[in-house]
Amino acid sequence: MSTHPPLSPVRLTMQAGPGQPEPSPALEQLYRGFEQELLVPLWTEIGDLMPPHPRSKASAHLWRWDRLVALADQAGHLVPVGRGGERRAIALANPSLGGKPYATPTLWAAIQYLMPGEDAPEHRHTQHAFRFVVEGEGVWTVVGGDPIRMSRGDFLPQAGWNWHAHHNAATKPMAWIDGLDIPFSYYTESQFFEFGREKLTPAEMTTPERSRSERVWGYPGLRPVSQPDALPATPLLAYRWVDTDRALAEQLALEQEGHAVTLSPGHAAVRFTNPTSGRDVLPTIRTEMHRLRAGASTRTWREVGSSVYQVFDGRGTVRVGEHTWTVGRGDMFVVPSWVPFSAQADGDTALDLFRFGDAPIFEALHAHRVQLDDAAGAPA
Ligand code: 1HN
Numbered sequence: 311m312s313t314h315p316p317l318s319p320v321r322l323t324m325q326a327g328p329g330q331p332e333p334s335p336a337l338e339q340l341y342r343g344f345e346q347e348l349l350v351p352l353w354t355e356i357g358d359l360m361p362p363h364p365r366s367k368a369s370a371h372l373w374r375w376d377r378l379v380a381l382a383d384q385a386g387h388l389v390p391v392g393r394g395g396e397r398r399a400i401a402l403a404n405p406s407l408g409g410k411p412y413a414t415p416t417l418w419a420a421i422q423y424l425m426p427g428e429d430a431p432e433h434r435h436t437q438h439a440f441r442f443v444v445e446g447e448g449v450w451t452v453v454g455g456d457p458i459r460m461s462r463g464d465f466l467p468q469a470g471w472n473w474h475a476h477h478n479a480a481t482k483p484m485a486w487i488d489g490l491d492i493p494f495s496y497y498t499e500s501q502f503f504e505f506g507r508e509k510l511t512p513a514e515m516t517t518p519e520r521s522r523s524e525r526v527w528g529y530p531g532l533r534p535v536s537q538p539d540a541l542p543a544t545p546l547l548a549y550r551w552v553d554t555d556r557a558l559a560e561q562l563a564l565e566q567e568g569h570a571v572t573l574s575p576g577h578a579a580v581r582f583t584n585p586t587s588g589r590d591v592l593p594t595i596r597t598e599m600h601r602l603r604a605g606a607s608t609r610t611w612r613e614v615g616s617s618v619y620q621v622f623d624g625r626g627t628v629r630v631g632e633h634t635w636t637v638g639r640g641d642m643f644v645v646p647s648w649v650p651f652s653a654q655a656d657g658d659t660a661l662d663l664f665r666f667g668d669a670p671i672f673e674a675l676h677a678h679r680v681q682l683d684d685a686a687g688a689p690a
Contacts (some may be wrong), residue, residue, distance in 0.1 A: 318345040318346060318348060319348075320344065320345045320348055320349070320350055321345065322341040322344055322345055322350070322351075322354055323341075323354075324337055324338060324341065325354060329353055329356075330353065330354075331353075363648055364614060364647040364648040365648075366415070366616065366646035366647040366648065366649065367406055367407065367415065368404045368406055368407055368414050368415055368616060368644060368646040368647070369404055369405050369406040369644070369646065370630035370631050370632075370633050370643065370644055370645060370646060370649060371402075371404060371405055371643065371644050372633070372635050372637070372641060372642070372643040373402055373641065373642045373643070374640075374641055375444070375621075375638075375639060375640025375641050375642070376640070378400070378421045378485075378640070378642070379421070379485055379640070381400065382398070382400055382421050382422075382423035382485055383423065383483060385398055385400060385423060386398065386423050386424075386425045386483055391424065391425075391428055391429070391430055392429075392431060393431050393505070393508070396430065396431060396433060397422055397430050397476075397488075398422060398423050398424065398430070399420040399421070399422040399488055400420055400421050400422075400423075401413070401418055401419065401420040402419045402420065402618075402642065402644075404644060410493070411492075412492070412493040413616075413618050413644055414493070414616030414617070414618065414644055414646060414668070415493060415494075415497075415616060415647075416491060416493050416494040416594075416615070416616060416668040416671065417489060417490070417491065417492075417493060417494070417595070417616060417618055417666070417667075417668055418437075418488070418489065418490040418491070418492035418493060419487060419488070419489055419618045419642065419666075420487065420488045421485055421486075421487055421488075422441075422476075422485065422486055422487070422488050423483060423484070423485050424449055424476060424477075424478035424483065424484055425478065425483050426448075426478055426480055426481050426482060426483065427478060427479075428477075428478050429475065429476070429477050429478075429510070430475060430476040430477075431475055431505070431506070431508065432452070432473055432474065432475035432505075432506030432507050432508075432510070433473070433474070433475075433503065433504060433505050433506050434470075434471055434472060434473045434474065434503070434504050434506060435470065435471070435501065435502065435503045435504075436470040436471055436495065436500065436501055436502045436503075437470055437490045437491055437492050437495045437501065438467075438468075438469055438470045438490065438491050438543065438592040438593060438594050438595055439467075439468045439469075439470075439474075439488060439489065439490040440465065440466060440467040440468060440488070440489050440490075440591070440592065440595065440597060440666070441460060441465075441466040441468070441486050441487065441488055442464075442465050442466070442486060442487050442489070442597075442620065442664055442666075443460050443461060443462050443463065443464050443466075443486045443487075444462065444485075444486070444487065444620060444622060444639065444640050444664075445462050445485070445639075445640070446461075446462065446480075446482070446484040446485060446486070447459070447460065447461040447462065447480065447484070448478055448479055448480020448481075448482065448484050449476055449477065449478045449479070449480070449484045449486070450476070450477055450479065450517040451466060451468070451474060451475070451476045452474065452475045452476070452477065452510060452514045453468050453472050453473070453474045453523075453547050454472050454473055454474075455473070455511075455514060456521050456522045456523055456547060457477075457513075457514055457515075457516065457517040457518070457521065458517070458521040458523070458524075458547050458548050459517045459518075459519070459521075459548075460484075460486060460548075461551070462551060463550075463551025463552075463554060463555065463622065464548055464549065464550055464551055465548070465549040465554070465582055465597060465599075465664075466547060466548050466549075467543070467544050467546075467547065467549075467582065467591040467592055467597070468547065469542070469543030469544070469592055469593075470543075471502075473506045475506065475510060475514075477510065477515065479515075479517070487620060487642070489595060489597075489618065489666045491592075491594040491595055491668070491671075494594060494668065494671065521547055521548055523545060523546055523547035523548065524546065524547070524548055524550075526545070527544075527545050527546040527585050528546060528548075530585075533585065533586065537586075538586065539586045539587070540586055540587050541584065541586040541587065542593050543584060543591065543592050543593060544582075544583070544584035544585065544586070544591040544592070545584075545585070545586065546584075546585055549582050554580060554599050557580045558578045558579075558580060558599065558601040558662075559578075559601075561578035561579075561580075561601075562576070562578050562601065562603055562660075565578075573608070573609075574608065574609050575606060576602055576603035576605070576606025576607075576655075577600065577601075577602055577603075577606055577607075577608050577609075578600070578601045578603075579598055579599065579600040579601070580598065580599055581596065581597070581598045582597045582598065582599075589670075590669075590670045592670070593670060593674075594668060594670055594671050595666055595667070595668065595670065596666065596667050596668070596669045596670055597664075597665070597666045598664075598665045598666075599622070599662065599663070599664055599665075600653075600662070600663040600664075600665060601660050601661070601662050601663075602624075602626065602653060602654065602655035602660060602661040602663075603655065603660055604655050604657065604658045604659055604660055605654075605655060605658075606654070606655055607652060607653065607654040607655075608651075608652050608653045608654075609652065609682050609683060610629070610650050610651065610652040610682070610683045611650070611651060611652070611680060611681065611682045611683070612648050612649060612650045612651065612680070612681050613647075613648070613667075613669065613678065613679065613680040613681070614647055614648060614669075614672050614677060614678050614679045614680075615647055615667055615668045615669050615671065615672045615678065616644065616645065616646050616647050616667060616668055617644070617645045617651075617665055617666065617667035617668075618642060618643070618644055618645075618665070618666055618667070619642065619643050619644075619645065619663050619664065619665045620640065620641070620642045620663070620664045620665075621637045621638060621639055621640060621641045621642075621661070621662070621663060621664075622639070622662035622663065622664050623639060623659070623660070623661070623662040624638075624639075624655055624656075624657070624659045624660050624661035624662055625637070625638045625655075625656045625657050625659070625661065626653050626654055626655050626656050626661035626663075627653070627654045627656055628643065628651070628652070628653045628654075629650070629651065629652045629653070630643060630644075630645050630649060630650075630651050631646075631649040631650060636656070645667075650683075
């Protein structure tokens with residue numbers, strides 16, 4: 311039998327520096343006493359606990375779409391999808407978050423893949439989710455019994471606790487990306503999950519051109535009088551590319567006509583919003599589409615909270631902190647909290663960037679800050 315006491319998880323070392331006590335045998339003894347009683351004095355920790363500004367543990371990191379799709383396709387041939395595993399979703403694991411399937415400290419980002427004819431079974435969870443389609447078509451997602459077709463450029467939010475299943479009715483495999491607030495729910499220990507029905511009804515196995523949710527909610531500025539206002543998450547379950555594309559194109563066209571509706575010269579952006587409130591589509595996740603005219607750049611900005619981007623179209627150069635990457639369709643990258651970000655459209659076409667982030671969490675807590683520079687340098 312071991313006579314050693316269990317190792318305390320608290321480890322204190324005497325340090326030199328301002329505000330630190332003079333090292334001595336008596337101090338050493340004090341620190342061992344703290345360790346035994348699981349106590350940590352503020353003076354050894356304050357630099358880490360209270361930095362002058364956010365210092366993210368997450369790294370800026372880039373994943374190439376061709377690698378994601380190639381590996382997802384391999385998984386499609388090897389790994390069945392069904393009850394238990396639930397989804398053939400393969401998460402981006404930030405290299406600085408301990409091997410957890412977290413793209414950022416709050417956000418999950420994954421490529422999901424369904425082979426022709428496959429079904430991902432129905433379930434529901436409190437985590438908020440969305441899907442975004444960078445290429446392909448033929449899958450529909452059935453949310454609360456409403457089949458919603460998914461095609462390139464479509465954005466499909468799905469607030470927590472809605473039943474959902476997916477079905478691929480096409481003759482080809484289809485990939486899309488999922489974003490969820492899984493890490494946030496995990497740290498805050500607020501998750502619930504339930505399995506749903508084993509089979510969809512015949513009506514749910516066909517998809518109309520427009521889902522019920524779009525027929526009720528899909529008319530800008532028009533709320534059905536029978537329906538509630540100020541819902542916490544959007545009841546509109548599909549935001550179609552034709553509308554997003556038009557909105558961005560019109561901002562750039564208006565700019566050319568002398569009307570200032572862009573964020574900065576050549577940089578149009580729209581946020582997906584809840585039609586009952588005008589706020590973000592989901593309580594925890596902000597989603598936007600940005601378009602840079604050929605040759606145009608964003609300003610450099612940084613903000614509290616993290617984001618994940620996916621290149622929807624075009625080619626560009628993005629800067630995230632110390633990194634500079636040349637990116638193209640489907641590539642995904644992470645911008646950690648308070649790390650400066652900028653992008654530029656290369657070549658002679660526009661650069662379209664889909665972005666999701668956790669800003670609504672920080673806004674709700676009055677902890678959100680944004681810092682913009684003037685056109686060229688680093689943020690002030
Ligand atoms: C989930 O339900 C989906 O419904 C995607 O497509 C990713 C990751 C973890 C847990 C549930 C989906 C998920 C997920």
